[in-house]
Amino acid sequence: MKSKSVERDLSPEKTEAILDGAMQEFLEHGYAAARIDKIAVAAGVSKATIYRRFPDKESLFTGLMQQLACKKELFNSTQLQSAQGDVTAFLKSLANKMLNNVADDPQVLTFLRIIIGESGRFPELARAFVQNIEKPILEAMTQYLASHPELELPDPEVAARAFMGTLIHFVILRDVLHSGDIVPMERDRLVDQLVKLIIK
Amino acid sequence: MKSKSVERDLSPEKTEAILDGAMQEFLEHGYAAARIDKIAVAAGVSKATIYRRFPDKESLFTGLMQQLACKKELFNSTQLQSAQGDVTAFLKSLANKMLNNVADDPQVLTFLRIIIGESGRFPELARAFVQNIEKPILEAMTQYLASHPELELPDPEVAARAFMGTLIHFVILRDVLHSGDIVPMERDRLVDQLVKLIIK
DNA sequence: GTCTATAAACAGATAGAC
DNA sequence: GTCTATCTGTTTATAGAC
Numbered sequence: 001m002k003s004k005s006v007e008r009d010l011s012p013e014k015t016e017a018i019l020d021g022a023m024q025e026f027l028e029h030g031y032a033a034a035r036i037d038k039i040a041v042a043a044g045v046s047k048a049t050i051y052r053r054f055p056d057k058e059s060l061f062t063g064l065m066q067q068l069a070c071k072k073e074l075f076n077s078t079q080l081q082s083a084q085g086d087v088t089a090f091l092k093s094l095a096n097k098m099l100n101n102v103a104d105d106p107q108v109l110t111f112l113r114i115i116i117g118e119s120g121r122f123p124e125l126a127r128a129f130v131q132n133i134e135k136p137i138l139e140a141m142t143q144y145l146a147s148h149p150e151l152e153l154p155d156p157e158v159a160a161r162a163f164m165g166t167l168i169h170f171v172i173l174r175d176v177l178h179s180g181d182i183v184p185m186e187r188d189r190l191v192d193q194l195v196k197l198i199i200k
Numbered sequence: 201m202k203s204k205s206v207e208r209d210l211s212p213e214k215t216e217a218i219l220d221g222a223m224q225e226f227l228e229h230g231y232a233a234a235r236i237d238k239i240a241v242a243a244g245v246s247k248a249t250i251y252r253r254f255p256d257k258e259s260l261f262t263g264l265m266q267q268l269a270c271k272k273e274l275f276n277s278t279q280l281q282s283a284q285g286d287v288t289a290f291l292k293s294l295a296n297k298m299l300n301n302v303a304d305d306p307q308v309l310t311f312l313r314i315i316i317g318e319s320g321r322f323p324e325l326a327r328a329f330v331q332n333i334e335k336p337i338l339e340a341m342t343q344y345l346a347s348h349p350e351l352e353l354p355d356p357e358v359a360a361r362a363f364m365g366t367l368i369h370f371v372i373l374r375d376v377l378h379s380g381d382i383v384p385m386e387r388d389r390l391v392d393q394l395v396k397l398i399i400k
Numbered sequence: 401g402t403c404t405a406t407a408a409a410c411a412g413a414t415a416g417a418c
Numbered sequence: 419g420t421c422t423a424t425c426t427g428t429t430t431a432t433a434g435a436c
Binding site: 028029030031032033109110112113114115116117118119120121123126127129130131134135138154155157158159161162164165166167168169170172173176177178179182183185189190193194196197198 | 229230231232233309310312313314315316317318319320321323326327329330331334335338354355357358359361362364365366367368369370372373376377378379382383385389390393394396397398
Binding site: 401402403404405406407408409410411412413414415416417418 | 419420421422423424425426427428429430431432433434435436
């Protein structure tokens with residue numbers, strides 16, 4: 001009665017190693033081009049050991065990605081931690097934290113590529129990402145903006161979307177699509193003017 | 201002296217059929233999971249006929265996608281055709297046209313998935329997309345906003361990015377990531393309030 | 401120039417030894 | 419429970435016939 005569902009006396013260390021290796025391989029090559037063989041090598045186990053815990057390649061992929069889509073740490077480290085200070089300063093610092101978070105971490109970019117790239121074949125994965133990552137951020141932003149009536153925002157929810165959408169679009173162009181030089185935009189300028197646009 | 205570079209007396213009809221079949225297959229399955237076999241069947245030719253014009257799978261893929269990334273018709277059918285009427289009405293109609301364009305055409309969504317999903321392995325493809333699609337739209341938007349000084353926009357370029365970013369983010373959440381029900385937002389409401397946010 | 405048939409390599413999944 | 423060796427089906431790419 002101490003085993004959870006299917007897993008039964010399987011070495012947790014190897015399971016962890018497999019998930020690590022799978023993450024590396026899937027993030028680097030995507031689903032279709034990822035090789036079970038490579039995952040086994042990276043994890044330091046045999047393929048049979050992988051197939052003892054995961055029925056097939058697809059299960060390994062979805063299991064891993066669903067797990068990743070819940071790790072909020074990956075994204076919003078600082079989720080509206082302290083709504084102190086004036087609104088302008090707070091929004092700027094929030095935007096900067098979000099941009100730093102992806103700029104520093106290439107894995108976050110790769111993760112975004114996979115989520116969007118595989119959203120046609122793995123819609124549930126995309127939905128889990130939105131449910132666990134995007135939705136909480138949007139709701140917190142809306143809440144924050146709505147709690148400041150002096151801003152006189154006619155629609156805080158749309159304002160939150162504009163804020164997030166502008167930043168994400170910026171990241172997609174600059175970092176995901178490698179086009180920071182094609183459509184150049186100073187990061188500080190974007191943040192400053194975006195905040196002005198929202199709160200004025 | 202009438203052949204262009206490598207192509208030499210190859211049936212243009214079959215080349216066209218191959219590109220059509222390749223588009224179907226690549227858009228549906230992505231690069232790695234696409235099968236040359238399927239492309240040949242869809243095009244009504246043999247695999248050898250494909251390999252006579254394209255050295256390998258990768259060339260076929262990049263050639264096709266680069267071509268697609270130039271077909272602006274796919275996207276902004278109406279590119280600021282007539283800047284007539286008041287600014288509010290014009291921006292709303294522009295936003296609606298953009299949203300209609302992707303809502304109606306699942307191929308556009310699939311194309312976006314591929315561009316982003318493969319941007320790690322095919323950075324030049326991503327850059328071609330930005331150069332030919334995103335950049336012209338952003339520049340035209342900036343130009344339009346800047347040509348209306350009565351709006352008193354401190355930074356038309358950032359305003360244009362906010363406008364585009366909000367709409368694209370909306371499309372990504374609702375259509376690309378299949379999450380319109382998780383983070384619901386009435387389309388007309390978003391457009392109306394977004395325009396207000398920009399021009400007021 | 402195009403097709404049929406095939407080569408050659410590979411990848412997902414498993415049987416059986418330990 | 420884990421590994422080695424292998425099976426089975428598949429896939430890119432090409433050689434050779436027409």
